[in-house]
Amino acid sequence: MSKLRVAVLGAKGRIGAEAVRAVAAAEDLELVAALGRGDGLETLVEAGAEVAVELTEPASVMDNLEFCVRHGIHGVVGTTGWTDERLARLEGWLDASPTTGVLIAPNFSIGAVLTMRFARQAARFFESVEVIELHHPNKVDAPSGTAARTAQLIAEARREAGCAPQPDATTTALDGARGADVDGVPVHSVRLRGLLAHQEVLLGGEGETLTIRHDSTHHSSFMPGILLGVRRVVTAPGLTFGLEHFLDLD
Numbered sequence: 001m002s003k004l005r006v007a008v009l010g011a012k013g014r015i016g017a018e019a020v021r022a023v024a025a026a027e028d029l030e031l032v033a034a035l036g037r038g039d040g041l042e043t044l045v046e047a048g049a050e051v052a053v054e055l056t057e058p059a060s061v062m063d064n065l066e067f068c069v070r071h072g073i074h075g076v077v078g079t080t081g082w083t084d085e086r087l088a089r090l091e092g093w094l095d096a097s098p099t100t101g102v103l104i105a106p107n108f109s110i111g112a113v114l115t116m117r118f119a120r121q122a123a124r125f126f127e128s129v130e131v132i133e134l135h136h137p138n139k140v141d142a143p144s145g146t147a148a149r150t151a152q153l154i155a156e157a158r159r160e161a162g163c164a165p166q167p168d169a170t171t172t173a174l175d176g177a178r179g180a181d182v183d184g185v186p187v188h189s190v191r192l193r194g195l196l197a198h199q200e201v202l203l204g205g206e207g208e209t210l211t212i213r214h215d216s217t218h219h220s221s222f223m224p225g226i227l228l229g230v231r232r233v234v235t236a237p238g239l240t241f242g243l244e245h246f247l248d249l250d
């Protein structure tokens with residue numbers, strides 16, 4: 001059986017370097033290109049890449065994906081910075097290339113995907129929900145893509161269940177003291193040397209709290225999800241948002 005031809009964009013970055021090793025080590029995949037900043041995207045076509053793993057930065061991801069989709073190269077995207085406007089542009093490119101698939105995964109680790117799932121399940125049962133994400137201090141964006149997605153899922157679940165707004169008597173606060181408001185859910189971002197990627201979802205009701213916590217302590221935690229995404233995206237045309245769609249969770 002022929003191997004799936006895979007390229008990594010952002011190959012010299014923290015997660016990109018780990019992805020290069022993981023793809024190269026997978027028996028059913030062939031690493032055909034490993035691009036860093038400044039390398040020409042034409043290399044993807046010359047190398048015959050079928051799937052591009054996009055692990056760069058929010059300022060680069062759109063140009064890279066536009067090129068890939070235009071050339072029928074499937075995308076597996078971990079890069080953050082997704083807004084409704086960006087997603088709409090990507091969907092426009094995909095409409096014009098109907099056999100091409102792009103997976104955007106706010107987080108590739110199974111624990112983080114389950115944290116999002118559990119948070120969504122729990123959200124309607126508690127009066128209060130806040131998210132704390134904690135990352136290494138080299139991270140350029142805040143809040144994390146994972147925390148933003150978690151907050152959106154929580155907010156959706158609470159809207160669907162008709163939950164009342166969260167109780168909060170704060171009338172005076174320093175800027176940022178109550179975190180960022182993501183769809184009505186406060187999200188707090190910690191940047192600390194020694195950390196990699198961590199998240200807590202705090203839920204509170206009368207006389208009880210529930211904390212859902214996930215820790216990625218090494219970039220290896222993201223690799224099984226990236227490899228799964230690469231194998232599945234070639235049979236999933238259009239946009240898939242979230243690795244959970246490839247996990248058959250329930």
Ligand SMILES: NC(=O)c1ccc[n+]([C@@H]2O[C@H](COP(=O)([O-])OP(=O)(O)OC[C@H]3O[C@@H](n4cnc5c(N)ncnc54)[C@H](O)[C@@H]3O)[C@@H](O)[C@H]2O)c1
Pocket residue numbers: 009010011012013014015016035036037038039055056057058060064077078079080081105106107108109145222
């Ligand atoms: N979804 C997930 O599970 C997951 C996990 C970890 C990191 N991330 C995200 O992945 C992205 C990268 O994270 P990181 O910690 O590796 O960052 P990093 O800064 O270590 O690496 C990014 C790399 O991309 C390179 N780059 C920038 N523009 C480029 C371009 N146009 N073409 C090729 N290379 C380019 C940079 O030079 C750098 O080497 C971030 O958005 C981060 O939030 C996602």
Ligand SMILES: O=C(O)C1=N[C@H](C(=O)O)CCC1
Pocket residue numbers: 080106107135139140143144145146147196197
């Ligand atoms: O290290 C990062 O940067 C990470 N980014 C993603 C996010 O913003 O959620 C996933 C976790 C690691």
